[in-house]
Amino acid sequence: MIYPGVPSFDERLITVTFRNEDTYQRLAMQGDGESFHSGYERAAERLLAQVQEVETDYPNHIDGKPRLSERQFHDLSPGDEEIVVGLFQNGTADDADEAVRSSREAFRTWSREDWGERVHIFEKAADLMRRSKYELAAAITLDNGKNRYEAMADVDEALDFIAYYCGEMRRSNGFERVSDPPYPEEEVTVSLRPYGAWAVICPFNFPLAITVGMTTGALLTGNTVVMKPSSTAPLPVQMFYEIMYRAGIPDGVINMVSGPGSEVGGTLAHHPLIDGVVFTGSLQVGLDIMTSQPWRQRPVIAEMGSKNPIIVTQEADLDAAARGVIASAFGYSGQKCSACSRLYAHETIFEPLLDKMVELADGLVVGDPFERDTFMGPVITKTALDNYLRWSEAARKDGRVLTGGERADGGDLARGHYARPTIVTGLPEEHELVRRELFVPILCAQRYSTLPEALQRANATEFGLTAGIFTQNRVEMKYFFDNIEFGVVYANRQRGGSTGAMVGGQAFTGWKSSGSTGKGTGSVHYLQQFLREQSRTVCR
Numbered sequence: 001m002i003y004p005g006v007p008s009f010d011e012r013l014i015t016v017t018f019r020n021e022d023t024y025q026r027l028a029m030q031g032d033g034e035s036f037h038s039g040y041e042r043a044a045e046r047l048l049a050q051v052q053e054v055e056t057d058y059p060n061h062i063d064g065k066p067r068l069s070e071r072q073f074h075d076l077s078p079g080d081e082e083i084v085v086g087l088f089q090n091g092t093a094d095d096a097d098e099a100v101r102s103s104r105e106a107f108r109t110w111s112r113e114d115w116g117e118r119v120h121i122f123e124k125a126a127d128l129m130r131r132s133k134y135e136l137a138a139a140i141t142l143d144n145g146k147n148r149y150e151a152m153a154d155v156d157e158a159l160d161f162i163a164y165y166c167g168e169m170r171r172s173n174g175f176e177r178v179s180d181p182p183y184p185e186e187e188v189t190v191s192l193r194p195y196g197a198w199a200v201i202c203p204f205n206f207p208l209a210i211t212v213g214m215t216t217g218a219l220l221t222g223n224t225v226v227m228k229p230s231s232t233a234p235l236p237v238q239m240f241y242e243i244m245y246r247a248g249i250p251d252g253v254i255n256m257v258s259g260p261g262s263e264v265g266g267t268l269a270h271h272p273l274i275d276g277v278v279f280t281g282s283l284q285v286g287l288d289i290m291t292s293q294p295w296r297q298r299p300v301i302a303e304m305g306s307k308n309p310i311i312v313t314q315e316a317d318l319d320a321a322a323r324g325v326i327a328s329a330f331g332y333s334g335q336k337c338s339a340c341s342r343l344y345a346h347e348t349i350f351e352p353l354l355d356k357m358v359e360l361a362d363g364l365v366v367g368d369p370f371e372r373d374t375f376m377g378p379v380i381t382k383t384a385l386d387n388y389l390r391w392s393e394a395a396r397k398d399g400r401v402l403t404g405g406e407r408a409d410g411g412d413l414a415r416g417h418y419a420r421p422t423i424v425t426g427l428p429e430e431h432e433l434v435r436r437e438l439f440v441p442i443l444c445a446q447r448y449s450t451l452p453e454a455l456q457r458a459n460a461t462e463f464g465l466t467a468g469i470f471t472q473n474r475v476e477m478k479y480f481f482d483n484i485e486f487g488v489v490y491a492n493r494q495r496g497g498s499t500g501a502m503v504g505g506q507a508f509t510g511w512k513s514s515g516s517t518g519k520g521t522g523s524v525h526y527l528q529q530f531l532r533e534q535s536r537t538v539c540r
Helices: 023-029 033-053 093-110 115-131 133-144 148-171 209-220 235-246 261-270 283-290 318-334 350-362 382-398 411-415 451-459 474-483
Strands: 060-062 065-067 072-077 080-089 176-179 186-194 197-201 224-228 254-256 276-280 300-303 308-312 340-346 400-403 422-425 442-448 466-470 488-491 531-539
Touching: 023 033, 023 148, 033 080, 033 133, 033 148, 060 093, 072 133, 080 133, 080 235, 080 411, 093 197, 093 224, 093 254, 093 261, 115 133, 115 148, 115 209, 115 235, 133 148, 133 235, 148 209, 197 209, 197 261, 209 224, 209 235, 209 276, 224 261, 235 254, 261 276, 261 283, 276 283, 283 300, 308 318, 308 451, 318 340, 318 350, 318 442, 318 466, 340 350, 340 451, 350 400, 350 422, 350 442, 382 400, 382 422, 382 442, 442 451, 451 474, 466 474, 474 488
Parallel strands: 197 224, 197 276, 224 254, 276 300, 308 340, 308 466, 340 442, 422 442, 466 488
Antiparallel strands: 060 065, 060 254, 072 080, 176 186, 186 531, 400 422
């Protein structure tokens, strides 16, 4: 049996074939898709009954102990603000400071723990997560408004990160190797060693997957962490902490402090005892983190959004292109860093393509994310909805709105933040809606004449996360791949023209201002970013 305790060297090198979790797809291919729906619906029913029956007070966690603050905040469901998800702690700068000091103290022993034992803890955590995947998916729907398919994909990706990174630790032998000695009397080993205590600043849109990926990367490699969940979706992070605690993570190795970004997040990002920061969020916050301590070298692994283009040429399959663009632009209401928000379509196929896209957009079900047929749930906050309405008005004023541009309301939807999928054409290329990352379901469709022109316009942004092309012409495809300045690029991907990178298959890498390192999550390069190199020489 592998890892009953500390594994042997030979056991560590056993190759395990990685397979993505992909719960719904796998069950559907087996003809058992109904079990997915029944499992999710039972979990959702239990969760909704629980939150409506009693208001749960969720603590912070510092040095393995629950901590309540003098101030709390109500976390409301974006799909229905009459539903209180729970009462969470409004942590303070002092709470964040105490959590950092706890992490620094725990680092002394955790960093010296055999890497195989760390892998063992995470594999136990993954097993616990699999047993409660439907409960986790329902919690994501409740807290950030993802439909059941997107919510389960969030859970699956979290499991993929754990499995893939544990496999990387085995494959690399814990990032230790014997080096060629420069002199006969010397024995040299080169190893990658952890930095220390890391701040993990979590986003609302993938509250489990991205949180687990960042935290696993730090902890597996021997660092300790303080997690700061998004105040708009803290429940999945709380549940992840509880899973790690049940899996046997030692006290202080993982701490969690919820609260305002300006106070808790700011304290963590600028703390003199934090040895590294891993962050997913806005460019403005990411740049602030990267420049916060210019006198000190420390790693910052940041993914900072994008303004993602898809190009459709005159040699594309228009039906496939329409499906791929719509799925990418409006999945999770446009609230993905990888969402397509700019379409460049060749002038000869612009009108027929847009006709197909409008028809598809009008057929999307906007509604309660718990319902089986819902494609688009709510945007995350009232502020996001207000921004969507303001930008839609600007689109009507300066361009032509083909569909959408208004909130979806009526009945129970009036209690949530629901926006309709919006397609706008005719905006100047320098318009705010074309240049700015919006994080709402607005797609700007632009015409182009030549492929070089389309590439030039697609690349004319400070961002560089994901991009796509639809064409049946291999020469056009190669030109796109050779000239696009984005880290994750696709051709003819109907399931999502710029979205849906899978752990182990597509490294999720931001170029330019979309990323701080040029190395991607879910890839062989990710874990090494949490480590620094040390060569050890012994003279005989």
